[in-house]
Structure formats: structure tokens, C-alpha cells
Amino acid sequence: MQESLASHLHERRLGRTLLHTYRDFVDLYDVVPNDRQPRMGPKDDPELERQIEANEGIFEPLLLEPHPDHPGKFRIIDGDRRWTNSRNLVENQKKNQYRKLPAEITDRTLTDDERLRVWIYIHRQRREWDTKEKEMVAYSLVDLVGRASAANILGITVRELDKLVEIYDLSLKLTDLAEPGASITWAREIKSLNKNLLTPSVFDLVIRKVNEKEITNSKDIRKLRQILKDPVAKQEFLSPTGSVESSLRKLDAAPGKKNHGLLGDIEQLSDSLRHYSWTTLAELKGDAQVIRKLDETEKLLRDLKKALGK
Numbered sequence: 001m002q003e004s005l006a007s008h009l010h011e012r013r014l015g016r017t018l019l020h021t022y023r024d025f026v027d028l029y030d031v032v033p034n035d036r037q038p039r040m041g042p043k044d045d046p047e048l049e050r051q052i053e054a055n056e057g058i059f060e061p062l063l064l065e066p067h068p069d070h071p072g073k074f075r076i077i078d079g080d081r082r083w084t085n086s087r088n089l090v091e092n093q094k095k096n097q098y099r100k101l102p103a104e105i106t107d108r109t110l111t112d113d114e115r116l117r118v119w120i121y122i123h124r125q126r127r128e129w130d131t132k133e134k135e136m137v138a139y140s141l142v143d144l145v146g147r148a149s150a151a152n153i154l155g156i157t158v159r160e161l162d163k164l165v166e167i168y169d170l171s172l173k174l175t176d177l178a179e180p181g182a183s184i185t186w187a188r189e190i191k192s193l194n195k196n197l198l199t200p201s202v203f204d205l206v207i208r209k210v211n212e213k214e215i216t217n218s219k220d221i222r223k224l225r226q227i228l229k230d231p232v233a234k235q236e237f238l239s240p241t242g243s244v245e246s247s248l249r250k251l252d253a254a255p256g257k258k259n260h261g262l263l264g265d266i267e268q269l270s271d272s273l274r275h276y277s278w279t280t281l282a283e284l285k286g287d288a289q290v291i292r293k294l295d296e297t298e299k300l301l302r303d304l305k306k307a308l309g310k
């Protein structure tokens with residue numbers, strides 16, 4: 001039996017971990033979820049159920065290992081959501097054709113460290129890693145194995161790990177977003193603000209304004225970089241009726257505010273011309289060179305106005 005199994009084993013390297021696996025079909029109820037899996041939250045997904053039905057089965061085999069405590073059973077290394085939604089189809093919709101699941105099975109039970117490294121390696125290749133999973137996994141790993149081991153498994157420094165954990169922890173405080181999955185994006189924007197600007201009182205106010213839908217776009221958080229640097233705009237934002245928009249208006253109205261680019265150049269030209277006294281202008285009256293330059297400039301401004309006009 002062992003010789004027969006060995007002849008069907010294939011090597012599969014996942015990062016630093018080398019697995020020996022074989023392919024087979026397993027019964028849904030011979031599979032046990034992994035209670036130390038880094039992904040948190042609900043795994044039920046109606047869209048994934050539809051994909052399983054459209055594909056007439058799960059599209060990627062489960063990655064399993066022999067269960068250490070239940071002979072003849074297998075524990076999930078990767079594929080918990082696929083297994084959960086296959087079970088939903090069987091139990092809720094009585095579609096027993098989804099009981100047989102394709103699987104890739106390791107020849108031995110992995111260590112906790114190997115299992116975590118394999119799961120993370122697989123998920124790092126997926127789009128969801130950067131969009132929502134990275135911080136969640138860091139937060140979960142700290143709880144499972146501690147900060148030092150979590151950083152080692154993720155291949156980052158403890159300082160980088162702490163930043164990911166802080167972002168996820170902050171995302172849990174954003175409780176009333178229209179799209180709950182966007183809380184990580186919001187948290188990343190907030191944490192990107194300068195710590196000197198984001199005092200505890202400002203931090204609490206930003207969280208409240210987000211949760212009470214006074215700030216409705218995560219991109220508006222970036223505008224706080226300008227607002228919080230300006231005393232007048234900051235005071236407006238901190239006021240009971242202050243908003244990002246009203247604070248920006250205070251910023252725009254600030255004396256001595258300098259514009260940049262074309263607008264700044266036009267303002268600079270206008271300011272320079274205003275500095276000439278009428279006496280100086282009278283002395284230049286009839287100067288052919290000045291008149292020619294004025295004509296050229298006037299033509300340029302007309303062309304510019306025409307190009308920018310409606």
C-alpha cells in the first residue's frame with residue numbers, strides 16, 4: 001500500500017515548504033475544517049456557490065492533510081470556503097452531486113508552522129491578498145503564534161507587522177460603512193496621515209465622522225493632510241459643523257495662499273504688473289519695444305483664453 005501510494009506522489013514546492021501530494025476524490029463529510037486558519041469572518045458566499053454550480057463542482061482541488069486525531073479523515077490546509085459552500089449546496093439545496101470533492105492530499109500531517117506558511121504562500125498569489133487579506137492575516141497570526149513568529153512566517157519585520165495589525169484593528173472601529181469590506185481601505189488612508197497631525201482627539205473625530213457618514217469617500221481622508229496643517233482650516237474641521245468641504249473653503253480663502261502651475265504663473269504676472277506706478281508707466285508711453293511686447297502678450301493671452309474657454 002505504501003509503495004503504491006509513493007508511486008503516485010508528486011512534489012509540490014510552496015515557498016520554503018516542499019510537499020509530497022497525490023490527487024483523489026474525497027467525501028465532503030470526510031473533510032474537517034482547520035480551526036487555526038488565518039482567515040477570519042464568515043465563509044458563506046452565494047456567488048461562490050453559483051460558481052461551483054456553473055463549473056459542476058469546485059474549480060480548484062482542496063489542499064488536505066491526514067487528520068492527526070481522526071483516522072480516515074482529512075483536515076483542510078487550503079480551501080475552507082470551497083468546502084463550506086459545497087456543503088451549503090448539499091445541505092441547503094439537497095444537491096448531493098457536490099459531496100465528492102477533488103483534492104490534493106499530502107502524504108503526512110504538516111506542522112503548525114508548515115501549514116501556516118503554505119496557506120500564506122498560496123494566498124499571496126491571489127488578488128485578494130493586497131485588497132483585503134494582508135492585514136487580517138497579520139492580525140490573526142499574532143493571536144495564533146505571537147508577534148515574532150508571525151513576522152517570521154510573513155517574511156516581514158516586527159515593525160511592519162505591527163503596522164498591519166494597527167490597520168486591521170482600526171478597520172474594526174469603522175462599523176457603519178456602506179460596503180463593510182472597504183474598511184481596510186479607509187483604515188489604510190487614515191493610518192497614512194502624519195502622526196503629528198493625527199492627535200488622539202483628531203483621530204477620534206475622524207472615526208466618528210466616518211461612522212456617522214459625515215465623511216463618505218475614503219479619498220477625502222487624503223485632503224486632511226492639507227487641512228490639518230492649516231490652523232484656520234483645522235479649527236473649522238474640529239468645529240461641531242465642520243466638514244472636509246467647509247475646511248477646504250477656509251484653506252482656499254487663506255491670505256497669502258499660493259497657487260501652482262499655470263494659475264500661479266498668471267497670478268504672478270498680474271501681481272508684477274500691478275507693482276508699476278503710474279509715473280513709471282507714463283515714462284514708457286510710446287516705447288515701441290514695450291508696445292510690441294504687450295501686443296505679443298495680449299495675443300498669447302487671447303489664444304490661451306480661447307483654448308481654455310468653453
